Amino acid sequence: MKKSTTDNKDKRFELLRDLLLTEDREKFDSLRKEFILNEKLQEKVSPFVDEKILDLRENFPKYFGDKVTDAIKIQIRESQDEVVEALYPIMGKMVKKFIVAEITKLSDSINKTIKEKFSVQEILKRFFKGKRNDAGAVLEEVFEFVIEEVFVIEKESGLLSGSYSRGSNVDKDMVSGMLTAIKSFAEDAFSKEGQDLENIKFETFQLSIRNFKTIYIAIATTGVLTQEIKEKLSDDISNLAEIILRDRTYLSEEYRLNEIIIRELIES
Amino acid sequence: MNLKNQLELMIAKKVLLVGNFGVGKTSLIRRFVLNEFSEDYISTIGVRVSKKVVTYKNEAIKLMIWDVAGTNADEKIPKAYFLGASAAMFVFDVSREETYVTLEDNLKMVKELSGLEKITIVGNKKDLLSKEELEVVVDKVSLQIDLLTSAKEDENVEDAFMELTAQTLK
Numbered sequence: 001m002k003k004s005t006t007d008n009k010d011k012r013f014e015l016l017r018d019l020l021l022t023e024d025r026e027k028f029d030s031l032r033k034e035f036i037l038n039e040k041l042q043e044k045v046s047p048f049v050d051e052k053i054l055d056l057r058e059n060f061p062k063y064f065g066d067k068v069t070d071a072i073k074i075q076i077r078e079s080q081d082e083v084v085e086a087l088y089p090i091m092g093k094m095v096k097k098f099i100v101a102e103i104t105k106l107s108d109s110i111n112k113t114i115k116e117k118f119s120v121q122e123i124l125k126r127f128f129k130g131k132r133n134d135a136g137a138v139l140e141e142v143f144e145f146v147i148e149e150v151f152v153i154e155k156e157s158g159l160l161s162g163s164y165s166r167g168s169n170v171d172k173d174m175v176s177g178m179l180t181a182i183k184s185f186a187e188d189a190f191s192k193e194g195q196d197l198e199n200i201k202f203e204t205f206q207l208s209i210r211n212f213k214t215i216y217i218a219i220a221t222t223g224v225l226t227q228e229i230k231e232k233l234s235d236d237i238s239n240l241a242e243i244i245l246r247d248r249t250y251l252s253e254e255y256r257l258n259e260i261i262i263r264e265l266i267e268s
Numbered sequence: 269m270n271l272k273n274q275l276e277l278m279i280a281k282k283v284l285l286v287g288n289f290g291v292g293k294t295s296l297i298r299r300f301v302l303n304e305f306s307e308d309y310i311s312t313i314g315v316r317v318s319k320k321v322v323t324y325k326n327e328a329i330k331l332m333i334w335d336v337a338g339t340n341a342d343e344k345i346p347k348a349y350f351l352g353a354s355a356a357m358f359v360f361d362v363s364r365e366e367t368y369v370t371l372e373d374n375l376k377m378v379k380e381l382s383g384l385e386k387i388t389i390v391g392n393k394k395d396l397l398s399k400e401e402l403e404v405v406v407d408k409v410s411l412q413i414d415l416l417t418s419a420k421e422d423e424n425v426e427d428a429f430m431e432l433t434a435q436t437l438k
C-alpha cells in the first residue's frame with residue numbers, strides 16, 4: 001500500500017526522534033523547530049500561492065480577458081489605461097508566482113536528493129548497518145548545509161558575470177535575468193511595504209541575495225543555516241566581492257570569475 | 269584557450285523591447301527566438317526575459333531580451349528595467365494610430381530612462397495593411413522608421429533584431 005507523503009513525513013520524524021532519543025536531543029529539537037518553522041512559513045505562503053495565484057492564472061482570461069480584448073478591439077486608449085490599472089495590483093502576485101516557478105525549477109532536483117536521503121528505508125538501512133549513533137550522521141547529512149548555486153550578477157543589466165553550480169542544469173543566463181527583473185520589480189513595488197528579496201525560502205531551499213554597488217551575489221543553499229555558518233558565509237561573500245570589485249576584469253572573464261567563486265566560497 | 273572558455277567569453281548584451289500594450293512585442297520575440305507565432309494574446313505580466321545567441325559580423329553575441337509589459341507611457345514600469353540595456357526597440361502597431369501618435373514623447377522618455385541615444389523604431393503588423401496604407405502610416409510618423417515587420421508572417425523580424433544587435437555594439 002502506498003502511503004501518503006504526510007504519513008511518510010510523520011514516520012520520518014518519529015523514526016528520527018526515536019533514533020535520537022538518547023543522544024543529540026537538544027540539537028535535534030532545535031533542528032526540528034527550524035524545520036517546522038519552515039513548514040509553517042510554507043503553510044502561510046501556500047494558500048496565497050495556491051488559491052490566489054493559481055486562481056488568477058487559471059481565470060486570468062475570465063477576470064481580465066474581456067478587458068484585454070476590448071482594449072485591443074475597441075482600441076480606446078482610456079480603456080487601455082484602465083487595463084493597466086487593473087493589471088498592476090496583480091503584478092505583484094504574479095511576481096511571486098515567477099519566483100516560485102523559478103525556484104521550483106532550481107530546487108526540484110535538490111529536493112529529490114534530500115527526499116531520498118530522508119526516506120524511511122534509507123534511515124533504516126543506515127540504522128541496521130551501523131551503530132546506534134549513526135543517526136547523528138544521518139541527521140547531519142539530511143540537514144547538511146550545502147551551497148547549491150552561486151550567481152554573480154551585474155546589477156543593472158542582470159547579465160551573469162560568473163557562477164557556480166553543484167549540479168543543476170538550469171539556464172543561468174535566464175535565471176539571472178529573471179531574478180534581476182523580479183528583484184527590480186519587488187524593490188520598486190514593495191519597498192514601502194518592507195518586502196525585500198534578500199531572503200527567499202522555498203521548502204529546503206533558500207536563496208540569499210547580497211547587494212554591492214554594481215553587482216549582486218545570489219546564493220542558493222540547502223540544509224540548516226546555523227548562525228556560525230551564516231557568519232562564515234557572509235564573510236566569504238564579502239571577500240569574494242572585494243576581490244571582484246578590486247579587479248573588475250573578473251566581470252568580463254567568466255571562467256576566471258568561476259574559479260574565484262569556487263576558491264572563495266566552495267573550497268574555503 | 270579551450271572551447272568552454274571561448275563560450276564563456278562570449279559578449280552578452282541586454283536589449284529591451286518597449287511600446288504600447290498589444291503592438292506585438294512578445295510576438296516578435298517569440299518569432300525571433302522560437303520561430304513561432306500564436307494568435308492568442310500572450311499576456312506579459314511584469315517582464316519576461318528571453319535569450320538568443322546571434323552571429324553578427326562573425327562574432328557570437330548573447331542577447332538577453334527584456335520584454336516590458338504595459339504601455340510605455342505608464343510610469344509604473346520599474347525604472348530599473350531600463351538600466352544597463354545596450355539597445356532598445358520601440359514597437360508600434362501600424363494598424364493602430366494611438367500606438368504611434370505620441371512616438372516622439374515616448375522615445376524621449378525611453379531615451380532618458382535608458383540613457384540610450386538611438387532607439388530602433390519598428391512598425392509591426394504590416395500584414396494588416398496594404399502597401400498604400402503602409403505608405404500613409406510612414407508619412408504620418410514624424411520619425412524615421414527602421415523597419416516594418418510582421419511577427420505573424422515572419423517578415424523582417426530577423427532584420428529588426430539584427431539592427432538591434434548592431435546598436436548594441438555602437
Ligand SMILES: Nc1nc2c(ncn2[C@@H]2O[C@H](COP(=O)(O)OP(=O)(O)O)[C@@H](O)[C@H]2O)c(=O)[nH]1
Nearest residue numbers: 289290291292293294295307310393418419420
Ligand atoms: N496580424 C498580426 N497580428 C499580430 C502581429 N504581431 C502580434 N499580433 C497579435 O497582436 C496581439 C498582441 O500581441 P503581443 O505580442 O501579445 O503584444 P505585446 O503586448 O506588445 O507583447 C496578439 O493577438 C498577437 O497575435 C502581426 O505581425 N500581425
Ligand SMILES: [Mg+2]
Nearest residue numbers: 293294311312
Ligand atoms: Mg507582451
